[in-house]
Amino acid sequence: MSPERAGRLGVGTVGAGRVGTVLASALAGAGHALTGISAVSAASVERAETMLPFVPILPVPEVVRRSELVLLAVPADELPDLVAGLAATGDWQPGQLVLHTAARFGTDVLAPARAAGAIPLAIHPAMQFTGTSLDLGRLAGTWFAVTAPAPVLPIGQALVVEMGGEPFVVAEADRPAYAEAIETAVSFSSAIVDQSAGLLGDIGAPSPGRILAPLVRSAVENALARHSPTLPDDPL
Known part of the structure; x- marks a missing residue:
């Protein structure tokens, strides 16, 4: 198996949440063909139709059967049962790439698919998603945890x-x-901003979010700089 195997693939997406639709769109932009996407709720159907208007919305087994790369973009708690259920119904195919996006799992959770001959990949983008086209630009430079x-x-x-x-x-x-680190960064930063904005709102400050934005950004950038190695040609 060589890196070229990832060159031109038929990609099916299970889960039309914020992450799945954006990553599927990014893969399409890289030249891959989108074979289908599953969507259950009204919100996920609307998101799929907005972000991927030319991709058919199909049942999960059909998405899996017609795809060379299956992108499993579902909540982490649902992932084990989903993988095992598709194995029980014989939907995984030998040589098929199976990629999930859950932060806390590596490839062990894909063992039922691997037993059927599928190739397991675990890839998590360290980014907060809106589920809109804005995320496509934000993917540039985003770090992805890869386990395989x-x-x-x-x-x-x-x-x-x-x-x-x-x-x-x-x-x-x-x-x-890794998952704990990601969750800590997201939950603490959100909670601190909410608390600070609330205090400013209580004293009648206009637009607390706009007031805090430069402060929070500079504070976060300074904190991140302390944990980022300085390159030899970096003037800082």
Whole structure:
């Protein structure tokens, strides 16, 4: 298996949430063909029709059966049962790439698909998604955690690069710690902004979000700089 295997694929997406529709759109922009997407709720159907208007909305088994790369963009709690259920009904295919986007899982959760001959990949973008076209531009430079068996790791990395991201390898055993780091960053930053905005609102400050924006951005940038290595040619 070579990185070229990830070159031109028929991509099916299970889950028309904020992440699935955006990543599918990014893969289409890289030249892959979108074979179908599953959507259940009214919101997910509307999102799929908006972001991917020419992609058929299909039942999950049909999406899987007609695709060379299956993108599983579902909540982490639903992923184990979904993978096992598709294995029980014989929908996984030998040689098929199966990629999930859950932060806390590596490829062990895809064991039922792997037993059927599928090739497992775990790729998580360290980004908050809106589920709109705005996210496509934000993918550029976003870091993606990649976990995969060594022989197919280059495929996962190549897919990330095609979507505009920066891949970095996370070991199977380290995925829970990675997920905790991501969740901590998101939850704490959101909670702190909400609390600060509330205090400003209580004293009658106009547009607390606009007041806080420069402060929060500069504070976060300074904190991030302390944890980013300075390159030799970096004037800072």
